[in-house]
Amino acid sequence: MRLNPKVEQGLVKAALQVMTAVTVFILIFIIVFILRKGIPVLDLSFLTRNPVDMGRGGGIFSTIIGTLVLTFVAVLIAAPFGVGTAIFLTEYTWENRVTRIIRFGADCLAGIPSIIFGLFGFILFVMKLGFGWSVLSGGLTLAFMILPTIIRTSEEAIKSVPATYRQVSFSLGSTRWQMVTRVVLPAALPGIVTGIILSIGRSIGETAAVIFTAGSALHLPTSIFSSSRTMAVHFYILAREGISMSNAYGTAAILVISVLIINLLTYYLMEKFIRKYS
Amino acid sequence: MTTAIRVKGFSHFFGSAQTLKGIDLDVLKNEILGVIGPAGSGKSTFLGALNRMNDLIRKSRTEGVIEIEGKNIYDPDVNVAELRRKLGMVFATPVPLPRSIFENVVFGTRLSGSRDRARLAEIVEDCLQRTSLWEEVKDRLDTSALKLSGGQQQRLCIARVLALRPDFILLDEPCSGLDPISTAKIEDSLRLLKRDYTIILVTNNTKQAARVADRTAFFLSGELIEVGPTDKIFTAPDDRRTDDYLRGRFG
Amino acid sequence: MNKLERDERLVRLALLAVSFSAVSVLTVITAFIFTEGVPIMFKYGFKSFLAGMNWYPSEKSFGLLPMIAGSLMVTLGALVIGVPLGLSCAVFLTEFSSKRLRRTIKPAIELLAGIPSVVYGFMGVVLLVPFIRRTFGGPGFSVLAGSIILGIMILPTIISITIDSLLAVPPAYREGSIALGATRWQTTKMVLFPAARSGIVASIILGIGRAVGETMAVIMVAGNAVAVPGSLLSPVRTLTSNIALEMGYASGEHRQALFATGVILFVIIMVLNTIANMTSSRKKV
Numbered sequence: 117m118r119l120n121p122k123v124e125q126g127l128v129k130a131a132l133q134v135m136t137a138v139t140v141f142i143l144i145f146i147i148v149f150i151l152r153k154g155i156p157v158l159d160l161s162f163l164t165r166n167p168v169d170m171g172r173g174g175g176i177f178s179t180i181i182g183t184l185v186l187t188f189v190a191v192l193i194a195a196p197f198g199v200g201t202a203i204f205l206t207e208y209t210w211e212n213r214v215t216r217i218i219r220f221g222a223d224c225l226a227g228i229p230s231i232i233f234g235l236f237g238f239i240l241f242v243m244k245l246g247f248g249w250s251v252l253s254g255g256l257t258l259a260f261m262i263l264p265t266i267i268r269t270s271e272e273a274i275k276s277v278p279a280t281y282r283q284v285s286f287s288l289g290s291t292r293w294q295m296v297t298r299v300v301l302p303a304a305l306p307g308i309v310t311g312i313i314l315s316i317g318r319s320i321g322e323t324a325a326v327i328f329t330a331g332s333a334l335h336l337p338t339s340i341f342s343s344s345r346t347m348a349v350h351f352y353i354l355a356r357e358g359i360s361m362s363n364a365y366g367t368a369a370i371l372v373i374s375v376l377i378i379n380l381l382t383y384y385l386m387e388k389f390i391r392k393y394s
Numbered sequence: 395m396t397t398a399i400r401v402k403g404f405s406h407f408f409g410s411a412q413t414l415k416g417i418d419l420d421v422l423k424n425e426i427l428g429v430i431g432p433a434g435s436g437k438s439t440f441l442g443a444l445n446r447m448n449d450l451i452r453k454s455r456t457e458g459v460i461e462i463e464g465k466n467i468y469d470p471d472v473n474v475a476e477l478r479r480k481l482g483m484v485f486a487t488p489v490p491l492p493r494s495i496f497e498n499v500v501f502g503t504r505l506s507g508s509r510d511r512a513r514l515a516e517i518v519e520d521c522l523q524r525t526s527l528w529e530e531v532k533d534r535l536d537t538s539a540l541k542l543s544g545g546q547q548q549r550l551c552i553a554r555v556l557a558l559r560p561d562f563i564l565l566d567e568p569c570s571g572l573d574p575i576s577t578a579k580i581e582d583s584l585r586l587l588k589r590d591y592t593i594i595l596v597t598n599n600t601k602q603a604a605r606v607a608d609r610t611a612f613f614l615s616g617e618l619i620e621v622g623p624t625d626k627i628f629t630a631p632d633d634r635r636t637d638d639y640l641r642g643r644f645g
Numbered sequence: 646m647n648k649l650e651r652d653e654r655l656v657r658l659a660l661l662a663v664s665f666s667a668v669s670v671l672t673v674i675t676a677f678i679f680t681e682g683v684p685i686m687f688k689y690g691f692k693s694f695l696a697g698m699n700w701y702p703s704e705k706s707f708g709l710l711p712m713i714a715g716s717l718m719v720t721l722g723a724l725v726i727g728v729p730l731g732l733s734c735a736v737f738l739t740e741f742s743s744k745r746l747r748r749t750i751k752p753a754i755e756l757l758a759g760i761p762s763v764v765y766g767f768m769g770v771v772l773l774v775p776f777i778r779r780t781f782g783g784p785g786f787s788v789l790a791g792s793i794i795l796g797i798m799i800l801p802t803i804i805s806i807t808i809d810s811l812l813a814v815p816p817a818y819r820e821g822s823i824a825l826g827a828t829r830w831q832t833t834k835m836v837l838f839p840a841a842r843s844g845i846v847a848s849i850i851l852g853i854g855r856a857v858g859e860t861m862a863v864i865m866v867a868g869n870a871v872a873v874p875g876s877l878l879s880p881v882r883t884l885t886s887n888i889a890l891e892m893g894y895a896s897g898e899h900r901q902a903l904f905a906t907g908v909i910l911f912v913i914i915m916v917l918n919t920i921a922n923m924t925s926s927r928k929k930v
Contacts, residue, residue, distance in 0.1 A: 121827070121828045121830070121831055122828060124828075124830060124831075125828040125829060125830035125831070128830045129737075129741050129830070131733065132733045132734075132736055132737035132741055133737060133741075135729070135730050135733035135734055135737065136733065136734045136737045136738065136742075136750070138730065139730055139731075139734045139754070139800060139804075140750060140753065142757075142797055142800075143753055143754070143756065143757045146757075146760065146764070146765075146768055147756075147760075149768065149772075150764065150768075196663070197663055197666040197667075200660055200663035200664065201660075201663060201664040201666065201667060203660060204657075204660035204661060204663065204664040205664065208656075208657045208660055208661075209657075209661075210452065214661075217668060218664050218665065218667065218668060220668075221665075221667040221668030221669075221670075221671045221672075222667040222668075223918070223922065224671050224915065224918060225667055225670060225671045225674075227854055227858075227914055227915075227917075227918040228674065228858075228911070228914065229857070229858025229859070229860065229885065229910065229914060230858070230860065231858070231860045231885050231888050231889055231907075231910075232674070232678065232858075232907055232910060232911055232914075233674075234889075234892075235678065235888065235892070235903075235904065235907050236673075236674045236677055236678060238892070239677055239681060239904075240673070240677060260670050260674075263666065263667055263670065264667065267667060278489075280485070280487065280489040281489065281491060283447070283450075283485065283489070284485070284489045284491065284551075285491075285501075286447065286450060286478065287445065287447055287478055287482070287483040287485075288478065288479070288482070288501060288502035288505065288554065288555070288558065289475045289476065289477075289478040289479035289502055289505055289506075289558065290475065290502075290505050291475055291649065291652065291653060292653055292656070293652075293653070293656045294505055298501075298504075298505075299491065302492075303492060317759050318759075320761070321759070321760070321761025321762070321763070321764075322761070323761065323762065323763050323860075323861045324860045324861055324885075324889055328892060328893075348761050348763055351763055351764075351767070352763045352766075352861060355763070355766075355767050355770065355865070356864075356865065364767065368764050368767060371761055371763075371764060372760065372764060375756070375759040375760055375761070376756070378759065379752070379755065379756050379759055383752055470647070471647045472647070473647055473648070473649045474649060475649055
């Protein structure tokens with residue numbers, strides 16, 4: 117059947133519009149649904165009290181702390197290595213076999229599914245190194261997961277710092293390291309921070325890797341060797357064991373709101389960063 | 395007049411391409427040496443060889459000697475960072491760093507560890523005075539340097555170099571993007587600055603060299619064709635090629 | 646060499662060491678997964694591992710075929726849903742809509758990518774599974790449910806990368822085609838798709854990778870029965886779910902068998918990633 121091209125285009129365009137509308141609708145639906153059912157559950161006591169009776173009652177305070185602590189440890193470990201790698205690749209070397217190996221390592225790491233990280237973290241940190249289910253095990257595992265993201269975004273941020281800045285710094289008698297710390301990093305900071313915020317977003321929602329390394333203890337973590345439950349893990353357990361639907365919705369709402377805030381933050385930072393250099 | 399820089403048989407290569415061919419040139423103390431020549435003649439490379447900025451480019455290689463204060467600056471035990479503080483460089487496009495005016499001027503000074511705010515403030519005022527920028531910005535030293543006009547930014551860059559207390563000032567086509575008034579201001583500053591500094595000015599504007607330089611060197615295709623008092627170069631050059639260039643027959 | 650050069654060289658060495666962190670971690674992970682998982686594959690026979698129909702850990706029976714079939718079916722289903730929707734969306738946003746519309750919707754899609762997988766799974770359990778049960782019968786926890794949820798989850802990957810690939814096609818191609826009298830759709834069909842093909846294929850392969858590696862959402866909606874699914878409505882267990890469900894209480898050879906499942910998964914992902922890298926680097930101009 118040979119259609120007039122204009123007619124064909126009209127039909128296709130309509131079909132594409134429908135598909136796009138469906139996709140956008142799905143997104144909006146998910147967010148609205150979770151928020152509608154979850155926000156009513158969110159009150160001050162929900163956010164500030166610990167779970168009671170395995171989560172049937174009380175709030176999610178300890179899981180919020182657990183999430184924050186775990187994410188903090190992960191970023192603390194991954195950021196220096198990630199930014200350091202990015203600095204090395206852009207400022208201290210030309211493209212050669214070494215850089216290709218480094219990039220290959222980072223790319224592969226980025227593609228590994230979270231359950232494998234969970235397996236690995238379990239066997240190495242929890243068992244072999246004896247850290248047990250702990251913030252340390254979870255933090256280390258998460259750090260490995262977010263490392264490629266930090267490398268990639270830091271590298272892009274550093275690369276977009278104008279070459280003339282480097283030239284000027286050298287011509288005024290700086291060492292390379294002084295140039296990196298006093299000129300390049302401050303200029304690339306918004307981009308680097310964006311990457312870290314993105315990684316934080318990923319860590320907040322991560323479940324498979326965390327549940328096998330940080331465990332699911334409901335108490336507040338007292339040290340990095342304490343086991344701790346994150347919001348995502350708590351949500352999973354609530355939903356799967358059918359413990360409390362309303363608390364599950366509440367936790368889900370917090371998770372979704374966190375993602376929204378993080379995305380808005382990164383979007384805003386990126387706009388600011390781009391505007392600075394154009 | 396004493397010799398401040400002695401260039402002896404100096405050649406420079408980028409990979410296999412030779413950009414400077416056996417340059418023999420003396421730079422005299424407290425003079426303004428103009429360096430003229432068509433694009434690609436090696437003028438900027440020559441400047442970059444003096445403060446070893448060329449070292450930063452991949453596959454850069456040199457032969458020959460450049461002596462400053464009797465020492466070859468290409469000796470392996472020369473501290474390159476110190477060298478660059480002695481020979482301050484100003485680029486064709488003004489590059490203010492994304493900082494305040496004050497912080498821009500003291501950037502180089504801070505690199506060597508100076509932190510006394512009072513001392514730094516003195517340095518800032520002194521250097522901005524010398525570049526005729528002080529009156530224009532003294533009330534807004536803490537505002538961003540990026541907000542200055544092109545001419546002001548370039549004078550800021552010169553002030554930034556002066557803050558290092560260099561012996562030499564190297565300028566690579568500093569007025570190429572600037573309006574005539576800013577250009578005039580910078581040329582006036584240079585005339586005053588030569589009392590305390592030795593200045594090498596690369597320019598593709600021969601009239602600027604005629605206005606400002608005591609002696610002028612003419613480069614062509616990586617070779618130093620001729621160097622001498624500016625008056626002589628412009629009225630009765632020894633070499634035919636110099637004459638052709640100045641008359642606009644090429645370049 | 647003077648002090649300045651020596652200091653610079655030290656800094657460089659330190660940074661070089663730091664840079665090998667990613668590679669080292671990758672190596673260590675690979676080493677661990679393989680050392681824990683490979684021995685048992687040899688002990689029970691490679692073929693029976695991959696093709697065995699029975700997974701009864703307590704009876705030392707470790708056949709992964711139901712899970713391999715499960716992963717395969719669910720991933721295929723995800724592609725059936727995700728690829729047409731994703732490509733349509735990408736094409737619409739780049740060729741048939743205003744730049745402003747694209748600038749609003751693209752971030753929204755990236756938002757979709759940020760939603761935790763457990764939330765997707767939850768939506769599946771609360772809305773999709775009962776719907777399937779009511780409309781089509783069966784337990785609701787099914788290949789269909791898994792495919793739909795996974796299909797939605799891989800949309801952002803396919804859309805973003807396809808948009809980037811289409812935008813990377815030189816404008817001259819578009820302009821030339823329109824100048825010859827083609828409509829936008831004809832241009833897209835005959836000029837842009839072939840030009841952006843490697844990027845589009847890469848996006849799909851990365852989408853496959855994401856679907857194969859997804860765990861939490863699938864556990865929540867797919868039913869987790871250890872049996873080769875007979876129909877779209879049958880419950881199914883994937884390789885990832887297998888690991889996640891039993892790891893908590895497995896020990897000894899059972900645990901090793903789960904690591905072996907991890908090895909299989911790892912190899913599949915690595916192969917997919919390498920193919921994706923190769924197709925996107927062999928860019929056709």
